[in-house]
Amino acid sequence: MGVMVVSALDLDGLNLQGPLCSPVAVPAGFPSPAQDYFTGRIDLNKHLIRDITCTFLVRVSGHSMDGAGIADGDELVVDRSLTPADGNVVVAIIDGELTVKRLRLEHGRVRLAAENPEYPDVVICELSELSIWGVVTRCLHHV
Amino acid sequence: MPEMGAGKVERFALVDVNSFYVSCERAFDPSLELKPVVVLSNNDGCVVARSNEAKALGIENGDPWFKLAADAKRTGLIQRSSNYELYGDLSSRVMELLGRYSFSQEVYSIDESWLVLRGTPEELVRTGAEIKAAVALHTGLPVCVGIAPTKTLAKFVNRVAKQNPALRGVCSWDTLPSAHAEAIMSRVPVTGIWGIAGRLGKKLNALGIFTIADLKAADPVVMRKKFSVLMQRTIMELNGIPCIPLETEVATKRQLIFSRSFSTPVTTAARMHEVMAIYAQQAAIRLAKDSQQARLITCFAGTSHFNDRAASFPSVAVKLPAPTADPVLLTKAATRAWRAGLWMASRTPAPVSC
């Protein structure tokens, strides 16, 4: 799955102060006063971005990550400063291209796994040859 | 700068992104790594930035692409159009990150910042390495860090760091062996020092001053009489006496000043337009952060403060129809004001603000 950087998130620019409700768990059974569901406005910058200096928004193309809930045209929030761990969805550099895959650290080798049986995994023998551009923290999925 | 006891010192650090525009392109396109790359101006397709590999091919800033294109296949030279929005964005990330390392920061240009650091010389070298690693991790950009008791020396050791890969991007005046420093200073032409431009260099050559070491050894009082107080300051700074202080931004409730210098003068209307747009947007960001709005924009430019001949500091003010912090409106107002009022007034502006 290829990526392009759609917006290098503006320092204060990304004006996403939209949704009225912050996500709260909805209790089953009892009726609750509306206040329980309303905890004020949510600033999507704060909600999505841990550190503005290393967070980038990229748009993906392709279908190799369909199984991870990442569809063609979705935007990903990527943190470049995180240390990639086994199981993370990452933006990896393969042959000079930015590619989205799931990172699998297995005994002695690294696998960049597609989540679509029609796409092959990329196996890297030497850990030192692995180049990770950033770790995906959110998917902005178009519904 | 003051000595602080227990071996601690206060020092200037200059952090400068290597080949900034090219590095920005590489941050999003890793296939450009290790290849000769040039960034072209949008209007006339001339080279405005080069990777080291492109420099090694003998390509100069200002070279028109149509002249390079024929040979590009053979040399593997790759071109990119300039994307000032991207460069502005990465710049603000770098500056924000650098600000976390110091209580006092002066953003000097789009890719350079001064910081004041305190610690033992060894601690400061470690801090420099940390800064370099953090910028690389967060943004993908390579920087060099020069650390010294004066701004002029920090610029000098930053250049030493750039040219000596063995230093891994960090050079401190305090830990650089003095024999090594002297050897470099007696080799590098005097125009390699901050604030000594080509024309000034020729005048110095006529006095037998050819290298940085020659200038360092000159009598500051005599040189002040022959040149200016700026020359005296440069000589004193080369000798470790701080004369050029950090200029932090002045932002009061009533006005916000956004001011930057350029390493090379802005000499075309198109480039100035781009620069004005970046600065107006940065100023808008600052306004929004402080929940403020602007009623009046003043754009001013000036020739380098090292250029004591032909000094020019034009400015023009525009009243906005209504108070605003809208980056689009501010950009329009700033660029229009610039075109209307300033371009004819000054042909060789350097710093711009709005």
Ligand SMILES: [Mg+2]
């Ligand atoms: Mg630079």
